[in-house]
Amino acid sequence: MKGWLRSDGRKGIRNYVAVAYLVECAHHVAREIAAPYNAMTDGSGAHVIGFPGCYPNPYALKMMQRLATHPNVGAVLLVSLGCEGFNKRSVENLVRESGRPVKTLVIQETGGTRSTIAAGRAWVAEQAAALAAAPTVPMAVSDLVVGTICGGSDATSGLTANPAMGRAFDFLVAERAAAIFEETGELIGMENWMADRAVTPELGAEIKACVAKAAAYYETLGYPSFAPGNADGGLTTIEEKSLGAYAKSGASPISGIIKPGDIPPRGGLYLLDVVPDGEVRFGFPNISDNAEIAELIACGSHLILFSTGRGSVVGSALAPVIKVCANPRTYQRMADDMDVNAGRILTGEADLDTMGREIFDLIKQVADGAATKSEDLGHQEFILTYKSFTPIGPACLPAVA
Structure with a gap:
């Protein structure tokens, strides 16, 4: 590269x-x-x-x-x-x-x-x-920062695209790249599993606090991170959606928590906390995929992995977006917008390791200049609004190599 x-x-x-x-x-x-x-x-x-x-x-x-x-x-x-x-x-x-x-x-x-x-x-x-x-x-995989997000999810997202991107994250972390996952409002119920993967007990406690903040935020709003389109696509509960969102993180140890604009200090897996701190003032968190993509980019992400089952078409300014389609039928309808057909897992044409390796290889190709589908189509969406955050504490980025 x-x-x-x-x-x-x-x-x-x-x-x-x-x-x-x-x-x-x-x-x-x-x-x-x-x-x-x-x-x-x-x-x-x-x-x-x-x-x-x-x-x-x-x-x-x-x-x-x-x-x-x-x-x-x-x-x-x-x-x-x-x-x-x-x-x-x-x-x-x-x-x-x-x-x-x-x-x-x-x-x-x-x-x-x-x-x-x-x-x-x-x-x-x-x-x-x-x-x-x-x-x-020259550029190595260890120079990369890669973010991940899902949008337009359906019942296939947590079965194919999300775990395939998680497997690609494991390959990235093994090469000492930095990988960032987020959407704490869609990780409610997964906090104990994430805490068990934290590199220190103190970081594990901070992860639980992050998710608790997201749950309280949504309770105040009375608006969970579960859209009508998710239900139309076959998702039944926020718990099911959380399991799928969690799959994007892969299986590597979690190295730290960051907030928008914080840059990972070294390679590893990081949780991005995108839910505002303090009282509810600035509207819904996790309601706009492109606002979260902008936050991932502000943390240094060179490119973004975007899982979709229903079929999102967005890209982004400043960083390429790789679309990983979860549903094989959606891929057939929207192939011009999709970079990877992870639905091949459902049809028996590929397994999770094969798809994870395919996504990992595509990351390297895009990093070396290959255009994604959203780049070819001219997508340059961007959103930046008001939010409020307090700085992370020392337990959020423990000095662990």
Whole structure:
């Protein structure tokens, strides 16, 4: 594999210009700036990310800082209206310190929509050309961070795609890569099993507390992580869904707990806690797959494994998404959107080890530049909203090699 070396020692598998709007009022301008450069499927070009809120939020700032300095990002254009509360200079300075080219355009100072689009396109064109000529370096599996998520689940998800991705995670961890699973709201009932796999008893206790927080959050909302589409697809209970979600984690020891924007310090298996801390204020957690994908990317994930039984079509900005289809009938209907047919386990054409190895091999191919189906189709979904988190404690990342 090959990648692009960054100043912090991480290596990117793509070399994008990130065009980031800092308030919804700047979204259209950012989208128009990136438009001529966002149809590229060779790992270059421009991707739009952004934060729609007008008043500041520490979570959103940390997310934008991590995303703007993600290893798949080679240059950053910040697009500001001018009167929003986002701390644009903090992001700009951090990106500059990382050695990446960065520019901030303030629409109110640049002359409005047309002038800002013209200035932005000129800068992106210059940076895209420079990034296309940037040298690459060798990259090993141990350099990778891979996230996993499931969406549009049905009764086949926990039988085929999820455990197959878990097996691929075991192969990654064995090669000293970092693997991140999440959705604590869909792991209710699995906390004792996860605690038994923790590398220290203290970490096990933190895992139980994480899941208890998620359960209390959903109880307050009165809205469990169980969608009508799950029931239509044959899932019967949240317990059944939790068993399937748990299968995505594989069987490796759990090395730590992280929160959005925390980067795993070393290889291993990590649980990402995406349920906000504190009182319920900012809406439903675990309700948007793309919001969680953004959080996985902010933790350094180079690419995402996405399990679906009903058939989700989403991709993501900044990081490739590998679709692992659980249901063989869904795969037949939606083959243009799916990268892997894990439903072959149900039809007897493959076993779990074979599928896990196939996904592991595809991860390496995508990391080396092969385009996923969502990349070919131009999917670049992105969502960032308000949340609130407290920092992780020392028990969450025990110093265990």
